[in-house]
Amino acid sequence: MIRAMIISVGGTTEPITKSITEYRPEFVSFFASQDTCDKISEIKRELQEAKLSIKNEVTLADDVNDLYHCFGKAEEAVKRALSKGYNSEEVVVDYTGGTKNMSVALSLSSITHGFSFSYVGGTERTKGGVGIVISGKEKVCESVNPWDFLAIDDRKKISIFFNASQFKAAKELADEALEKSTKYKTVFKKLGFLIDGYYNWDLFRHGDAKGKFERARIEELLETDDERIRLFAKATLQLKPQLELLSQQQRQPDRLFVLDIFSNAERRFNEGKTDDAIVRLYRVVEMLAQERLLDKHGIDTSNVPEEKIPRQARDEFISKYKDKKDGKIKISQNAAFGLLDALGDELGKEFNKRLPQFRQIQSQRNNSYLVHGFACAGENTYQKFREFILDLSIFKAQDVIVFPRLNI
Secondary structure: OOOEEEEEOOOOOHHHHHHHHHHOOOEEEEEEEOOOOOHHHHHHHHHHHOOOOOEEEEEEEOOOOOHHHHHHHHHHHHHHHHOOOOOHHHEEEEOOOOOHHHHHHHHHHHHHHOOEEEEEEEOOEHHHHOOOEOOOOEEEEEEEOOHHHHOHHHHHHHHHHHHOOOHHHHHHHHHHHHHHOOOOHHHHHHHHHHHHHHHHHHOOOHHHHHHHHHHHOHHHHOOOOOHHHHHHHHHHHHHHHHHHHHHHOOOOOOHHHHHHHHHHHHHHHHOOOHHHHHHHHHHHHHHHHHHHHHHHHOOEOOEOOHHHOOHHHHHHHHHHHEOOOOOOEOOOHHHHHHHHHHOOOHHHHHHHHOHHHHHHHHHHHHOEOOOOOOEOOOHHHHHHHHHHHHHOOOOOHHHOOOOOOOOO
């Protein structure tokens, strides 16, 4: 439903009267010049004869030959409509009347708001069809929203934020695009759900992320006419099974969680948040030991049964790690790898072989602002830590979950 119009006024009233009669708004923001402002009273009189009443405000351009001046005045005319609280889909811009500078200025000042545009042509013109429209032969051309095909910068910003893992900012821009768009409103709504899904996934809220993906109806996005959206939807669909598994997993050490945290660390590093990334890699190492003990040896690091500790190491583990309050043996990360080594597990042997390297990395990590110290970890520390984990040969770099890039 059209409730407001922004109209540039020229030397003839018929096209404007035709346009207003067609859309029947309740409010009109007229953009006129000093030479055409008197036409507004004629337009209102013609509308009254057609039994149509409107509220209106007028913005006057003093110099129609100055495009910069006209643009500023056109912005005023746009603000008059916006100040009334109308949504973008309730506003039509008619740029038929006025000088060329006025029409261009009105178009430029309106295009970012997501308004529909309209133009009054005609079925017959003077001068053998190349002159002005003959009175009574006016025709309102179907309105379009130029934002749908010109919003290149807006789309790029969404992509830039998403690819930089700034998912919340990307979602906010997608919501703005939803408000401005006409043709792609449904697409931007679904895209917003996908971005929100990745935002929740990045926060390890796997169940919420799965719900957002389902609301996006990815299969329907595969049918859109925008190839770039289709490619993003297809890549998301390929990741969806992993997300579903993550959402179904019990909250205990698991290889899929290891890959997910490693992936999260990679995103933090690419953001330039090196300390955050290193903290996540430290958790990866801890979970590798926890997962191996639980999966292959049935041992929970928060409650290690005495009988499952090899005899040669049992007394040491009991004395060091048995909690005096509840009597449970609770072991740290390094102790977990030590237990794996005592059990003859290859992961424990490999870790202990590289223990000096790990202690060096651990020392740099402990000096971080996020742990115990006041230092900032360097990118080189992250790279060394990353290589250390991959050299344990539990998983390969290509196994890691990678979020797709968005290029719309």
